[in-house]
Amino acid sequence: MTAIENHPTLQAALDETELAQMDAYWRAANYLSVGQIYLLDNPLLRTPLALEHIKPRLLGHWGTTPGLNFLYAHLNRVIKARDLNMIYVTGPGHGGPALFANTYLEGTYSEVHPDVSQDERGMSRLFKQFSFPGGVPSHVAAEVPGSIHEGGELGYALSHAFGAAFDNPDLVVACVIGDGEAETGPLAASWHSNKFLDPAGDGAVLPILHLNGYKIANPSVLARIEPEELESLLTGYGWKPYVVEGADPETMHQAMAATLDAALDEIAEIQRHARASGESHRPRWPMIVLRSPKGWTGPREVDGKPVEDHWRSHQVPLSDLAGKPGRVQELERWLLSYRPDELFDEEGRLVEALRELAPVGDRRMGANPHANGGTLLRDLRMPDFRDFAVDVPAPGAATAEATRVLGYYLRDVMRLNDEQRNFRVVGADETASNRLGALYDVTANAWMARELPADENLAANGRVMEILSEHTCQGWLEGYLLTGRHGLFSSYEAFIHIVDSMFNQHAKWLKTTRELPWRRPIASLNYLLTSHVWRQDHNGFSHQDPGFIDHVVNKKSDIVRVWLPPDANTLLAVADQCLRSRDLVNVIVAGKQPAPQFLTMDAAIKHCAQGVTIWDWASNDHDGEPDVVMACAGDVPTLETLAAVDLLRQRFPELRIRVVNVVDLMTLQPESEHPHGLSDQRFDALFTPDKPIVFAYHGYPWLIHRLTCHRTNHANLHVRGYIEEGTTSTPFDMCVMNHIDRFSLVENVVGRLPQLGHRAAYVAQEMRDSKLRHKQYICRHGVDLPEVLEWTWPGPN
Known part of the structure; x- marks a missing residue:
């Protein structure tokens, strides 16, 4: 020295x-x-x-x-x-x-x-x-x-x-x-x-x-x-x-x-x-x-x-x-x-x-x-997210990779703010893996170390930042936000836990600054969690953990938001809202794999504005009370719920089913506990005060019970989600192991509807047989059943 x-x-x-x-x-x-x-x-x-x-x-x-x-x-x-x-x-x-x-x-x-x-x-x-x-x-x-x-x-x-x-x-x-x-x-x-x-x-x-x-x-x-x-x-x-x-x-x-x-x-x-x-x-x-x-x-x-x-x-x-x-x-x-x-x-x-x-x-x-970064904060110049909409001629009639679509939108956010230089995307070597590669059309990875001829997407002035340290990514982004700029942290869902404690400190900072009038609001800390639990079929159990959501909702309700968009158009609407927000921590969980698309952009905007809605096109209880409510939150649980509804309609055409999708998880809390929470009246209108609810959820099921424990119909709420079962297997087998697959959901429904009489036992047996047939098939062929891979929403009855 x-x-x-x-x-x-x-x-x-x-x-x-x-x-x-x-x-x-x-x-x-x-x-x-x-x-x-x-x-x-x-x-x-x-x-x-x-x-x-x-x-x-x-x-x-x-x-x-x-x-x-x-x-x-x-x-x-x-x-x-x-x-x-x-x-x-x-x-x-x-x-x-x-x-x-x-x-x-x-x-x-x-x-x-x-x-x-x-x-x-x-x-x-x-x-x-x-x-x-x-x-x-x-x-x-x-x-x-x-x-x-x-x-x-x-x-x-x-x-x-x-x-x-x-x-x-x-x-x-x-x-x-x-x-x-x-x-x-x-x-x-x-x-x-x-x-x-x-x-x-x-x-x-x-x-x-x-x-x-x-x-x-x-x-x-x-x-x-x-x-x-x-x-x-x-x-x-x-x-x-x-x-x-x-x-x-x-x-x-x-x-x-x-x-x-x-x-x-x-x-x-x-x-x-x-x-x-x-x-x-x-x-x-x-x-x-x-x-x-x-x-x-x-x-x-x-x-x-x-x-x-x-x-x-x-x-x-x-x-x-x-x-x-x-x-x-x-x-x-x-x-x-x-x-x-x-x-x-x-x-x-x-x-x-x-x-x-x-x-x-x-x-x-x-x-x-x-x-005091809020004093310097300038709004982002934003593209119209509607311009990136996936064309959905009918529910389930289109396929897209949600985060890849988001990547095109983020690319234009980056481009429009190039002169202001006030927007960055950070991640632990996962930007391309998480399908956000369109960003490289307008910028590169920030890089000042030695370069080799074969290197791609590296530049000293790059605005994507990747280092294989979630702590450093989070610290960079926090420092960037706290000094008056905007950004997004993209991560594999399982490994965002590495920054649990950093999230704690930032959330506490936001809570405190709201009580200090001289501290000006800053841009929100936005997480995009992808490569999520339900599609970690090749990485296996080590990459399967949706528990960051549980950690986040422990914080003050006016600080945190959790979003579970079921498809690409909903993801676009959510991301736009999050990037415009202030003094929040937004957690968005979205898949990157090809998946059916269900909502037009207009429908997605309305869905996000309300946070939870009845999907009328998937429901058949318009002329009376439903026999059962099929609720879902998350892209894979939504897919499995709709497939289960299809199976139920085929077996019980007279059964009245209401499908409720939750995109803003915090709507499940009472309005007295969260700014986005539903009133008891509206919650009962959606979920009914006394009918069985079978809820397929992206994460650990007990969180849904925690959020809804004071609701009228909580005793009839049956949640299926991740229960720490996983390994290297097929995507659908992950659902089967954790009982959120379509066959298990059907089995759950028929077991709670005594009016189905003796027919319930036969359908339940059929569903158990289907799961056994699935296991035999994947062990022989290494891929999911054709009826699973090729399933599409059948449209109106």
């Missing part, structure tokens, strides 16, 4: 005045940080500190905070000196005191939270609210202006930073990565994001790996490996690392100032060359390794045990203040070591000479519009 002591500009980085002011600003941030963790009152220590001035419950994380404060102060300097457009992504998310402190010092926090004013009274509020009932969290959350990164969980800082930099050519994203975060799988993969960043059209990311030696109670891996090994690791990832190391504040201030100047000079030259020459070779971007003591400037020892530069400083270095004599005075000495009387005036305001160190207006990292 480039040792900073050998850097030629070290001696000239800061003059004596700048050095003193930089150190004083850092002390002010540290003072505010300690105050947030400990103080309930007496914020400027105008009277001797007493136990009643201290919070009864001490919560917070000190260990990483002084390093974050140190970096924020130095980034402020270069922003002012260079007029940089910069945001700050905080990987050590529990360093919340640092970001609250710095946005307070620069004035942004008081602007969005006027009750936390820049005076003694406001400082007291800043301190009290931290980790306090009715206050703010201890981590870097949505409440912190300038944040685009929920700090409650580690691993995603660098991918978020790159997502923010894509298509933002003037933006520099300073991304601090902590010791613990550096050990996570998502972070390890995200180092490779530099192979996708185009210096000609994108912004820059400056990673700062902050190694303070420890996690909660253990040494950190990267801090303990030999420096040469760390250098090899980071260089192997494609970075040019600089190291700033030490504990002496004066030396560290000079070293960091010199290093930032050198790194930013390199970034500027990389971008200047790429934009002037048009060359697309991957540069070796600079990064910084900051080695500083954990709990820097805090108590060195407590009760004879080391605290500074030790894991004991991770959270609250001085605890049990009520139970240990002299502990209050230790805290007072710690706070006074920052010399607050030099930093704040009589009113409690930061003194003028230090206020001038912070950038102003939108150049403040807490006020940068990119960190």
Whole structure:
């Protein structure tokens, strides 16, 4: 690594005045940080500190905070000196005191939270609210202006930073990565994001790996490996690392100032060359390794045990203040070591000479519009999705691959927004596999690494992004959305579970931001889940899991939407609605295999608008009550339901059957629980208050029971769905194994209609025989029965 002591500009980085002011600003941030963790009152220590001035419950994380404060102060300097457009992504998310402190010092926090004013009274509020009932969290959350990164969980800082930099050519994203975060799988993969960043059209990311030696109670891996090994690791990832190391504040201030100047000079030259020459070779971007003591400037020892530069400083270095004599005075000495009387005036305001160190207006990292992406969000230019409609002359009379049709639509979304450069599609090496290849008619995969002559669809400015890390894909897209752009994440259904926790954090972020009027709505996070459970016939059991839906519906109802379009036209209508939406997580599940098409575009639009409808063309109960309701949600369950209806009509022509299709899964909830939920009256009108309902569902059947448990007719609801049965077999055999096939559905219906009398037993036996015949056939021929493969909807009776 480039040792900073050998850097030629070290001696000239800061003059004596700048050095003193930089150190004083850092002390002010540290003072505010300690105050947030400990103080309930007496914020400027105008009277001797007493136990009643201290919070009864001490919560917070000190260990990483002084390093974050140190970096924020130095980034402020270069922003002012260079007029940089910069945001700050905080990987050590529990360093919340640092970001609250710095946005307070620069004035942004008081602007969005006027009750936390820049005076003694406001400082007291800043301190009290931290980790306090009715206050703010201890981590870097949505409440912190300038944040685009929920700090409650580690691993995603660098991918978020790159997502923010894509298509933002003037933006520099300073991304601090902590010791613990550096050990996570998502972070390890995200180092490779530099192979996708185009210096000609994108912004820059400056990673700062902050190694303070420890996690909660253990040494950190990267801090303990030999420096040469760390250098090899980071260089192997494609970075040019600089190291700033030490504990002496004066030396560290000079070293960091010199290093930032050198790194930013390199970034500027990389971008200047790429934009002037048009060359697309991957540069070796600079990064910084900051080695500083954990709990820097805090108590060195407590009760004879080391605290500074030790894991004991991770959270609250001085605890049990009520139970240990002299502990209050230790805290007072710690706070006074920052010399607050030099930093704040009589009113409690930061003194003028230090206020001038912070950038102003939108150049403040807490006020940068990119960190409140809704302020920059522009609507997508959208094609008319009707132009891509599949011609359906009659239900079932056309065949199409739904996601391939969607690909043509997404291609034109991409094309229409090429000039704005505010739309990207991400996926884990699955764009072509998921039949979205039409995108390559207008763009390529983003790629800055080495290319070979046989390569296809690679370009530095490509707008499709593929890396075989779902975590990185999600992080890129979240960073892109949070900074005011639009996108879509396409994934195999079974493997979207890899980002379950990332989805959690994003959904929580959206829930919180809706309660913050200064946070503007952002474009929705849109998932397209395909290669789904019912057509994983060659990959087998490992690729069969529809459970992401169950995970999603745990979140607040005003945040999530789940869509199960039965055919291509419905998928187009759903996708258009999702891309236009704001502050939601939309999950769309759609197959990619050739399948019958049932709805004209006009019918699909009406179906999507209502979310659930009776398919009158498939029903024959128009002149009276149905004997049974056949409900379905999902493309394969819809196909099997219609085939079962056909079989029932052939055997029982007099049977009145109502077919109900659900495309918006959340309509099944009561309207009191979800904005799209049906009223009880409308639900009963569709599903009847007392007739048997046989419901074929795409996912795990118990979710339907959960969504409908308070409905009048829940006792008559019989759901068939995925029950963890699967292997490498034929598509129809997957249905048979999980009892959603047409034969099993018929068997379910006849067993619940006593009016069918003795005939029910014979038909049920016929259906069981058909399933046995199916098993014998596929084991002999390797394909499904001709009557299954060739079945089409017969049309009106």
